[in-house]
Amino acid sequence: MKKIKILLMILLCAGTIVVAQTATQPEVGTGLSGNPYRIATLENLYWVSQNYGTVSGGYRYYVQTADIDASATSTWDGGWTPIGTKDLMFYGSYDGGDYSISGLTINRNVYYQGMFGRAQGATLKNIHLINVSITSTGWYIAALIGRLDSYTVPLIQNCSSTGTVSGYNIVGGLAAEVNSTVIQYCYSRCTVTGSSTQIGGLIGHISSSTQTVANCYSTGAVSGGHYTGGFIGYCQSGIVDRCYSFGHVTSNSANSGGFSGYAYLSTITNCLWDVTTSGKATSNGGTGKTTTEMKTQSTYTDAGWDFVGETVNGTNNYWQILGGDGAAYPGLVSNVDGALPIELSSFTVSNLNEGVEILWQTATEVNNYGFEIERAIDNGVPPSESRNERNPKSRTSTPSPKNGSVAQHNWVCIGFVEGNGTTNAPKSYSFTDKSANGKTLYRLKQIDR
16 A cells, blocks of 8 residues: 555656756857847747846847747746846847747746746847747736836837737737837737736737837737727827737727727827627727728728838838738738738649740739749659759759649759749749650749748
């Protein structure tokens, strides 16, 4: 009997083992503006979390140089440790380099939770958080940052988040509370849940009259109590311009809305929400539109939004509806929301005397670098590799998953055709395969910038 008890104790202890974290200082960088710390691994990122407050000299610079898989944080005790606390705030610049951080997990009932907990005068840009899982019963809970205060003018630019965020009070899909901060070209697809007040799809609480939020959107479902909104929970003051939301909003409070839960001494201009998908016919700020209207470009350009091909407010074009009117909600040109980089409208192959001519046309393109043309021989024997000027070394592609006869062949890159970057005008392309032999199959591989 005694041996059985001991064995059970061992099994219970084994069940509570957690994986230890390792902090590794980046091999390159001094933290100065001209030589930032290069963050390339989860171990480097954790080093920032553990050492940002011990680096002498004040304001420091960090730049991410690779995609980071942070899924291991789900095995850590409490998950990820945020960069910055209530008493030791992060003060610096983190540039995500448009790389991703995926699977960041937090399960800790403490205030100020997110990739960053609390920061002051910080610049956070080009950070893309994918499939976060943030769970807490504390205040100031979000995917990117719990609270950002002013010192010098803080900035959140070109950032995004997807996944789930759950907290008690002041909860946001991207940021929980911001003070005197400029936020631009950001979006969140997070499902956001709060138990109390100030719950928003992108931001929980804006708390300063010098705040500016522009050219941002949120799409995830939001649920909470008082001051719950599809985009922002409580807008105490400041300016919100050219933003939208369409996530479903769940709240029984009168201080809730499709776009904003509550707005006080603030200016909300040219902002829209979807009355159909949100389930909210009213909002404390913003203008409600039907889904059809929300997917129609003129709805936005009539309100002064800058779309590709438009010159409403100058030469900058921030927005685009992929696929044309009625196909989708607007997306940011500089912060592509997982949307397909191109919309292919036609793809044909014809036999000619000089070889096989491949023709295709796109309806729209976003950051399109170009196309690789791939070929396979139907007898299962891959053709000999040819070379071209743009791609001097052709390569054999990794076979696709078996899904019908076409995918079972070995594909070889035989050429490259340059794309047109970002455009909403139809573009035509062609390529001639002069070495085709036998029954031949073709496909395109699009490469974005």
